Each structure stands twice: as C-alpha cells, then as structure tokens.
Amino acid sequence: MRTEQVPVKCLVWDLDNTLWQGTLLEAPDVALTDEVRAVVTELDSRGILQSVASRNDHDHAWARLEELGVAEYFVVPQIGWGPKSASVRAIADELGFAAGTIAFIDDQPAERAEVAYHHPDVRCYDAGLLPELTSRPEFSPAVVTEDARQRRARYRAGFRRTEARASFAGSDEAFLRSLDLVLEIERGAESDVSRVEELTLRTSRMNATGVHYTGDELRALLADPDREVLVVALRDRFGSHGAIGVVLLAYGSAVWHLELLAISCRVLSCGTGAAILNWLIDAAAKAGVHLAADFRRTERNRVLDIAYRFAGFTDSGCSCLDGLGGEPRHLVPQRRPLPATMTLVAPELRG
Structure with a gap:
C-alpha cells in the first residue's frame, strides 16, 4: 500500500507560525486562530493523535499551550533545541507507530526537508x-x-500505567492486582460492528484463526439466534483500555463452537486471554456441553496457541465435533476458576 493511502495515526505540529501565529521568543502573546483550533479538535474527535516537534524552550512553550487551552490535545510532545527529525522519531517510538502513519506540519521548507530526508x-x-x-x-x-x-x-x-509499573516494587502479579482490573464482556450491537471488524483485521498475535469478518458478516451473526458476538472491554484505576477483544460463539445441543477469539496485543500482559477462555469453559461446563475451538496456526499467534493449550484444549477427537468442519480443538466439560487478578463482568450464556 502506498504511503499516501495509509491513514494518519498521529499529526506532529510545529509551533511557531504553524500551530500559532508568531514566534514565541519574539512575541510571548502568540495567538491561536479559530481555524487552527477547529482542526485540532476535529482531528482529535476522529481518533487521530497529535504531538509537537518544536525548537523552543520547553517550559515556556508548554505554558503557552496551556494558556491557549490546547495543551491537553498533545501527547509525548518534543520541545527543545534538537533536530526535528529526532523529535519525530522519538514520538513515533513512544507511541509505537510506524513512520508511514506519522504526519508532520511546519511552515519552514528546510524543516520539512530535514524530516523527510531522515524519515x-x-x-x-x-x-x-x-x-x-x-x-x-x-x-x-x-x-x-x-x-x-x-x-x-x-x-x-497508558503512559500513567507505565510510570506506575516502573515505580512498583512488587511482582507482576501484585502489580496487576493493584490495578483493580475489570474485564467486561457484553453482547455486541450494531454500534460495535466497526470496532469488531477492526479487531478481526488488525489483531494477529492474539487471533485464533486470522480470519477477517466484514461488517455485513458480523451483522448477519448478530441477527442469528444461535450465535453470540461478544465484545470484550478492559478498564483499571487509570482508565479504560476500550474494546480489546471479540468472541464469536455458535450454540449447539452438545457442543458450543468457539469460532473466533481475537484480543488486542496491548493488553497481552494483563492475562485477558486466559480469563476469557476460563469464563467460556466454566459457562460451557455449567450448561453441560462440550466446547470446541477453531484454531489455525500462523507465524504470529503462537502466544494464543499456548493459551489455548494451557486452558486444556486438545486435538483429540470426539463425536460432538461431527459436522463442525475443519479440525477444531476439543475440550471436555470442566469448571474453571475465575481470574484472581481481575473482576469479570459478563452475561449469562445459553444454558
């Protein structure tokens, strides 16, 4: 895909004569036009992150951004006296974004050329x-x-969470307990279709099949009384992680068929995969049915492969698998404990 076709995930702003009118070192009362303010707020509403790469005194420039009421819109700002190419690289690295998803805006041709040369x-x-x-x-x-x-x-x-982990003296499990994690599983709705479609497309390390579901396919599943489209969200004392996972489940009289489990990699360390699988296993056991799960190995989903096997899924056959197609992994009914490091809020599945 050509770079210009890739959506921008972060716009990096120069300050002097770009974000605001004037040069801060010459005129401390630099102003922000209504037009620029509208661009900042509109991009933010679309989910496009924004940052700053500016040659200025950091404290002075940041104070002015606060006075103008826009400082809150900019993440990982780089304000100092180094080359702007280095600032852009630092922003991309901190956010974990590829260079092709970053945009840079500046009034000076030399600054744009310097960034373009290095990136x-x-x-x-x-x-x-x-x-x-x-x-x-x-x-x-x-x-x-x-x-x-x-x-x-x-x-x-996420930045506050990372800072807290760096200063936490205990074990990883103790830190997870301190987060007050709440895993919320809800039945999907029309309003969730776009995010679920995105999750099936973008998740790879924690995607059980690598299969992408279109919006129309998901709407058909939502309308099917014998299927569940479950959306998983995670929050903690620092805030919400948003929708981080999707479960596609088909009901049968003897077996429940887990057709897809996909989880965002950004919550990999929280144990969400094991928690979701344990909840499904426990619900199937209470309903007195077997559980089968589709799994297709890819170059990237080894972590989820291990999670399935630790949860007890095997490649052994069973008559309950007849007619499911493919080679689903099988799990006999068994009760599983709920996660010790988080609270789980979930609907009752079909009994």
Whole structure:
C-alpha cells in the first residue's frame, strides 16, 4: 500500500507560525486562530493523535499551550533545541507507530526537508495546507467509533500505567492486582460492528484463526439466534483500555463452537486471554456441553496457541465435533476458576 493511502495515526505540529501565529521568543502573546483550533479538535474527535516537534524552550512553550487551552490535545510532545527529525522519531517510538502513519506540519521548507530526508515515509505538509487537512482522505477515517474518540485518553492512561509499573516494587502479579482490573464482556450491537471488524483485521498475535469478518458478516451473526458476538472491554484505576477483544460463539445441543477469539496485543500482559477462555469453559461446563475451538496456526499467534493449550484444549477427537468442519480443538466439560487478578463482568450464556 502506498504511503499516501495509509491513514494518519498521529499529526506532529510545529509551533511557531504553524500551530500559532508568531514566534514565541519574539512575541510571548502568540495567538491561536479559530481555524487552527477547529482542526485540532476535529482531528482529535476522529481518533487521530497529535504531538509537537518544536525548537523552543520547553517550559515556556508548554505554558503557552496551556494558556491557549490546547495543551491537553498533545501527547509525548518534543520541545527543545534538537533536530526535528529526532523529535519525530522519538514520538513515533513512544507511541509505537510506524513512520508511514506519522504526519508532520511546519511552515519552514528546510524543516520539512530535514524530516523527510531522515524519515522518507513520514508525510510532510506545508502549514499553508492547514485549512484543507480535515478534508484530505488520509485524515478522514471511513468510520469513527466511540473507541477512536477516546484514543487520546487511552494513551494518556497508558503512559500513567507505565510510570506506575516502573515505580512498583512488587511482582507482576501484585502489580496487576493493584490495578483493580475489570474485564467486561457484553453482547455486541450494531454500534460495535466497526470496532469488531477492526479487531478481526488488525489483531494477529492474539487471533485464533486470522480470519477477517466484514461488517455485513458480523451483522448477519448478530441477527442469528444461535450465535453470540461478544465484545470484550478492559478498564483499571487509570482508565479504560476500550474494546480489546471479540468472541464469536455458535450454540449447539452438545457442543458450543468457539469460532473466533481475537484480543488486542496491548493488553497481552494483563492475562485477558486466559480469563476469557476460563469464563467460556466454566459457562460451557455449567450448561453441560462440550466446547470446541477453531484454531489455525500462523507465524504470529503462537502466544494464543499456548493459551489455548494451557486452558486444556486438545486435538483429540470426539463425536460432538461431527459436522463442525475443519479440525477444531476439543475440550471436555470442566469448571474453571475465575481470574484472581481481575473482576469479570459478563452475561449469562445459553444454558
């Protein structure tokens, strides 16, 4: 895919004569136009993160951003006296974004050229293009989900979480307990289709089959009384992780068929995969049915492969698997404990 076709995930702003009018060192009362403010708030509402790469005194520039009421919109700002290419790289690394998803806007051709030279995949824009940014396709996601609107808040919560772990003296399990994790599993609705479709497309390390479901396919599953589309969310004392997983389950008289489990990699360390599997296993045992799970090995989903096997799924055959197609893994009914490191809130499944 060509770079210009890749959606922008983060726009990096220059400050002087780009975000605001004037040069801060020469005129401390630099102003922000209504037009620029509208661009900042609109991109934020679309789930596009924003940051700063500026040659300025950090404290002075940040104080002015706060006075203008826009500091909250910028994550991992890089304000100092180094080259802007280094600032852009630091922002991409901190966010974990590929260079091709980063955009940079600056009024100075030399600054844009310096960034483009070191990072040819970063898209660079003249500040004169500001009025048209929100109408450009790379800044216009086809669908804006509620999850996307909360993206900035999630990243800020993630930074606080990382800082807390760095200063925590106990074990990983003790830290997870301290987070007050709540795993919420809910039946999907029409409003969840876009996010669920995105999860099936983008998750790879924690995707049991690698199969992508389109919006129309998901809507058909939502309308099927013998199927469940379950959306998984996670929150803790720092905030919400948003929708982090999807479960596609088909009911049968003797067996429940777990057709897909996909979980975002950003919550890999929280034990969400094991918690979801244990909940499903326990629910199937209470209903007196076997549980079968589709699994297709890929180059990237070894972690989930291990999670399935630790949960007790085997490749052994059983008559309850007849007619399911493929080679699903089988699990006999057994009760499983709920996770010790989190609270689980979930619906009652068919008994």
